[in-house]
Structures are given as structure tokens and as C-alpha cells.
Amino acid sequence: MGVFTKFGVRLLLALVLLCSCSIGYESDIDYSLMPVKQGDKWGYINAKGEYIINPQFDGANVFTDNGLARVWVGDKCGFINKKCEYVIAPQYSSATDFFEGKAWTVKPKGAPVLIDTKGRSCFTLKNVRTVYNYSGGLAVVVDDNEMFRAINTAGETVFELSGPAFVTNFVDGLAAVQNMDRLFGYVDKNGKAVINSQFYGADFFLNGKAIVRADDMYGVVNKEGKYVINPQFAEMQQDYNKFLIKIGEQYGWCDERGKIIINPQFENAFPFFGANLAAIKMGEQWGYVNKEGKITVNPQFQFALPFIGKVAWVKSADKWGLIDEDGKFVVNPQFNDVLCSYRLFIPVRNYVVSEYFDVEGIISWINMMLDGNKVDGMTVTQTTISGFRKKYNLGEKGVSVEKKYSRDMSYEIYANGTFYENVSDGWWGTTTKQLPNARLDYVTIQLKLKDNENTRPLYDAVINALGGNNGKRGSGQYVKVKASPGIVTIYVSDKQIKDILNDNLGWSNY
Structure with missing residues (x-):
């Protein structure tokens, strides 16, 4: 999440149902099958907790809407379909998920290669060090001299960045960048500065708004760079038509204009992400509140993740299970781990690092x-x-x-x-x-x-x-x-x- 990684815990979500995020970012995750870990192997279950793909992998990721999931066998990764057939055999030391129909892959001692969903090579980039996933038709690459540039789907350079770094992908038409003075601003897909570098931190745009940091406080700007919420919060995170905020050491919510709608009172929290309930922490336990801030599922879990539709993963007695909105288990805690994806809720940055020695x-x-x-x-x-x-x-x-x-x-x-x-x-x-x-x-x-x-x-x-x-x-x-x-x-x-x-x-x- 760029400059906002300290916000709570980085979400690792693997939840049920095929759905799209309702905060202006369309998810391409398919949650009809969910990766879970039992013992030291990963497999996939359905919404009833039944194994559809038995535990057999050393690592497993979520399925995307193209029907593929990234899995690991030993130290190599490949991609399977929902029948547990290898569409692309494990052969890569690293790979991104598929974004916009393409994935970056790196074989041992190899350069980044862009592949399609059939595993066919599109092109290779030898003179780069790091490559980020495609977003909005552009991918960010970093060369050995730590110079950043944006490339199109043919691998052609669209523009080079004059400052030191991109800090987000292109989302909502803009990308956050950092200049030589370590100040943050935004560029469009042609590399034109549309909001001058002036902030001490900047996140991606969604629905025409972005969270930025001025001095030690966070606020929200529009695409003209004007504040719609003045910097006043210790932390902020996008949450559909509102924001999860932190004042002092407590979390709560404000609306799109910065007005408090749920008083800060929780030790930690995750956004609603369009669901009816949000996970909150009180003392050492996690529970859930509704949009009025009323506790509907009493804090009782070791950990709790956001709802997708009508279910959510929670951790109890060191095992993971699924609950409904009443807090009742629909899948009893039994899994050692669950793999989830922040990608369902917000734009993420997947990348690979070249192993190519020229x-x-x-x-x-x-x-x-x-x-x-x-x-x-x-x-x-x-x-x-x-x-x-x-x-x-x-x-x-x-x-x-x-x-x-x-x-x-x-x-x-x-x-x-x-x-x-x-x-x-x-x-x-x-x-x-x-x-x-x-x-x-x-x-x-x-x-x-x-x-x-x-x-x-x-x-x-x-x-x-x-x-x-x-x-x-x-x-x-x-x-x-x-x-x-x-x-x-x-x-x-x-x-x-x-x-x-x-x-x-x-x-x-x-």
C-alpha cells in the first residue's frame, strides 16, 4: 500500500464468493475456491469447507477470473486451473499473478518474461531489475541504475520518470510518484505531472480521491490536488464512501467530508470494504461492528478479517474458520492458515526481480x-x-x-x-x-x-x-x-x- 503499510496489519484475505469490490476498484478474484493450509500443505475448499483440491502444494494463491491460480511445488511456481490441472507447469523461481491477462515470470537465473494465460511468451526484458504488474495498460520497470519508466503492453517505453520512484501503479488514470526531494505527487499515463510533488506521502486514487500526508497528518485530495479533507488524522484508509481513520491511538470512521461517523474507540480495525460489518479489535480480541458503530459480533476471536458477502474468516484457538454475520461458524476452525488477497479490496503491486546476469x-x-x-x-x-x-x-x-x-x-x-x-x-x-x-x-x-x-x-x-x-x-x-x-x-x-x-x-x- 505504498506509504500506508503501517496501517493495521497487511490484509491476507481468502474469502468466499465471486464478487467485485465496491470502492471503485473492480476485483478479478474468484473466491468460489479458497486456498487453505492443513499440516504443511495447501489445498482449496469451497464455501462449505469441503476440499475440492486436496492439500498438496507448498504454497497456493487465489484464483483469478481467468480460472488460474499460482501454486508452488518446492521452490518453483506455476499455474493450475480449478480441476487441479497444470496449465503452466511449475518452472519459475518467481511470478506475479495474472493482471489484465498477463503475468511476469522469472526462471532461475533468467530475465523477466511476460506470459499470457496459455504460458506463451510475449517478450523478455533483459535490461531491468524489477518489473511491476500491468495496471491500466502500463507496467512500471526499474533498471540497474534505479531509473523508473512506464512501458506499454508491447514492452515499449511510454515515458521515463525524472524523479526517483513510482510509489503506486496507475489507478484511476494516475500514479503516485516521488521526486528527488522525496516529495510526492501524481502523473498521468503520459508522464505529465498533474499534481505537483508537495506531499510527504501519497497513495493511489480511487473514485477521484487519494489519501496524502502533509507533515505528520493525513488528509484527502481530489484530482486537482485540492484538499477535500484537510490533514488531521494519524492514519487513513479508503473505505468505499468513507474512510477508516486513526486519532491518537484509536480507530474509527469519517465520511467523505471528514466528519466523524463512528467515534475512534478501537485498538485496531479493518475497513468495511462495502460489507455490512467491519472487523474491530478491543483489548486483545476481535469482533465486528455495523455501519452505525454498534458491536454486532462481540470481540471473541484471536483475529478477524473483513466480510465478503455474508461470511468472514476468523481465527480461534490457533485455527481458522468461517463465520456468518451473526458470528456463528459456518465452517468450524480447522485450518492452520488461510491465504487471502488484498487484491480483492484495493489495487496491489505484484512484482518480480530479475535473476538475469548479463x-x-x-x-x-x-x-x-x-x-x-x-x-x-x-x-x-x-x-x-x-x-x-x-x-x-x-x-x-x-x-x-x-x-x-x-x-x-x-x-x-x-x-x-x-x-x-x-x-x-x-x-x-x-x-x-x-x-x-x-x-x-x-x-x-x-x-x-x-x-x-x-x-x-x-x-x-x-x-x-x-x-x-x-x-x-x-x-x-x-x-x-x-x-x-x-x-x-x-x-x-x-x-x-x-x-x-x-x-x-x-x-x-x-
Whole structure:
């Protein structure tokens, strides 16, 4: 929920009935089957508590209206239909649910791939780090340099964000963003700022209204950025035609104009979300109130979740069951856990993180660095140490520079040679004297990898690109290469490298 995650507990809802949210956000969740956990496995029950799909999965998610649910077998996830048939076999290390008919998937060591409900690949994004689900026809992606952009359903960039971050998807035509000063505002689907960044927090728009934070208090603005409820509450959450609010340490409700309609008196609460009753906490127990604020189901449960239609999940004696609006169990507490989805009630942000290690891109960069018998544009043995220091803006004693290539790799360039000499101090000893005009013998490029498992594939690609781990290239350049988990080291010069023993080259597991 963006900046509002501290509001109560993050809902995990799996409730009965196929329905749509009544707060202006159309849900695509199908609750005719509900994921439940018994023992250490997940299965699916119907509204009567009967197993339709026996417990067999290591993880299970809700069904969406396309008839698919994401499930886990071991550490891989795939998608099943309501007959418990795999439509898309477990093969992904991570995946989103389906949104607008598409889901993002990542295979082990792979890049994000967008798939359709048949599991067919639409396209792959290699040069990204994180990808969020589609919403309103656009998806937000983040690259290795932490730059945000919005892409369309063909994977084409619609616009790049000038500030540091998106904080919501596009909902109700707008997305909340944060600028370089860490202030929040809103952009439309063309990237145009429609509400200038001015808030200390901002959530998604629904029904033309959004909750924002000014200083330490929350209020509500319309799409012109004008306050319809002045900042005055410690917390707020959208709730159809009203808002769940917090004043001091107590929760209650206000209407669309900010007028209190249920006095703050509860230790915690969930919104009504269009139902007749809302879950509230008094003392250590949970119960339910109606829209007039009257307690209709006395606090008696360890935990209680919002109603969907006429039923709600509650926890009693460490087990989950379903109750009706009178507080009577329609499915007795018997399940270890229930998996639910906030997605029924509010727009959520699903995402995957790329596992792709761009060996091809790194090799291309190395070839560029070593182009024309040079290293980063330097003819090694014709470059003085002072010239090396000037090139990389080093101090008077610097002999190396470290840079970030990507989130997966950094690299360090070392100058190697004799850059000092000992001379008499005029008495009985010696002192060290710099030799600013001394030339380099060779350069070391050390590639430092975040994930050790990426080292061997990169090393193999490097020696293939350079023609081996010890020799003279066609350009006349001499190279030597060694590697161990986490580090690939390349020694380069335009003359033979005598200081590096051949026995130290190649791959080492240490």
C-alpha cells in the first residue's frame, strides 16, 4: 500500500464468493475456491469447507477470473486451473499473478518474461531489475541504475520518470510518484505531472480521491490536488464512501467530508470494504461492528478479517474458520492458515526481480575496454602513473579506481609498475620518492561479482572472448586471466606481462 503499510496489519484475505469490490476498484478474484493450509500443505475448499483440491502444494494463491491460480511445488511456481490441472507447469523461481491477462515470470537465473494465460511468451526484458504488474495498460520497470519508466503492453517505453520512484501503479488514470526531494505527487499515463510533488506521502486514487500526508497528518485530495479533507488524522484508509481513520491511538470512521461517523474507540480495525460489518479489535480480541458503530459480533476471536458477502474468516484457538454475520461458524476452525488477497479490496503491486546476469553485455563492455591494443583508451606502457591518476581523478598516491558496473558487478582498475624509488635522506637512511613520469607495466581489471554462482559462466565467456587465459591477441595485446568464486581478474598490457606467474592463472575454487 505504498506509504500506508503501517496501517493495521497487511490484509491476507481468502474469502468466499465471486464478487467485485465496491470502492471503485473492480476485483478479478474468484473466491468460489479458497486456498487453505492443513499440516504443511495447501489445498482449496469451497464455501462449505469441503476440499475440492486436496492439500498438496507448498504454497497456493487465489484464483483469478481467468480460472488460474499460482501454486508452488518446492521452490518453483506455476499455474493450475480449478480441476487441479497444470496449465503452466511449475518452472519459475518467481511470478506475479495474472493482471489484465498477463503475468511476469522469472526462471532461475533468467530475465523477466511476460506470459499470457496459455504460458506463451510475449517478450523478455533483459535490461531491468524489477518489473511491476500491468495496471491500466502500463507496467512500471526499474533498471540497474534505479531509473523508473512506464512501458506499454508491447514492452515499449511510454515515458521515463525524472524523479526517483513510482510509489503506486496507475489507478484511476494516475500514479503516485516521488521526486528527488522525496516529495510526492501524481502523473498521468503520459508522464505529465498533474499534481505537483508537495506531499510527504501519497497513495493511489480511487473514485477521484487519494489519501496524502502533509507533515505528520493525513488528509484527502481530489484530482486537482485540492484538499477535500484537510490533514488531521494519524492514519487513513479508503473505505468505499468513507474512510477508516486513526486519532491518537484509536480507530474509527469519517465520511467523505471528514466528519466523524463512528467515534475512534478501537485498538485496531479493518475497513468495511462495502460489507455490512467491519472487523474491530478491543483489548486483545476481535469482533465486528455495523455501519452505525454498534458491536454486532462481540470481540471473541484471536483475529478477524473483513466480510465478503455474508461470511468472514476468523481465527480461534490457533485455527481458522468461517463465520456468518451473526458470528456463528459456518465452517468450524480447522485450518492452520488461510491465504487471502488484498487484491480483492484495493489495487496491489505484484512484482518480480530479475535473476538475469548479463554475461553478453559484460563481454561487450570488456571488448570495448580492451579495444585496439589499449585499456580504456590507454596504451599501457606509454601511460605514466601521473597520466593514469589524472584520467581517473585520483590523488597523488592513487594507483587504482573502483566503479560500479551494475547491481551484480563492480570492477577495479589497477596500475602496475614501479612508481617509487628509495633515495638517501642525506643522513644514514633512505626515503621514498615518487616517480610521476614512471610508465605502467600492465593494468589489472578485477571484476567483483555479487553472486559467486555467476563467476564461472563469466570466466568461461571471458577466456573465450580473449582467446584463452594466457596469450597474445590478434591486436598485439597480451592478456592473462585468473578467477575464483566472486572474482575474475584480467591482466593486460601491450607488452609481455612477466610479473604474473602462469601457474597462478586459470580457475581456482578458492
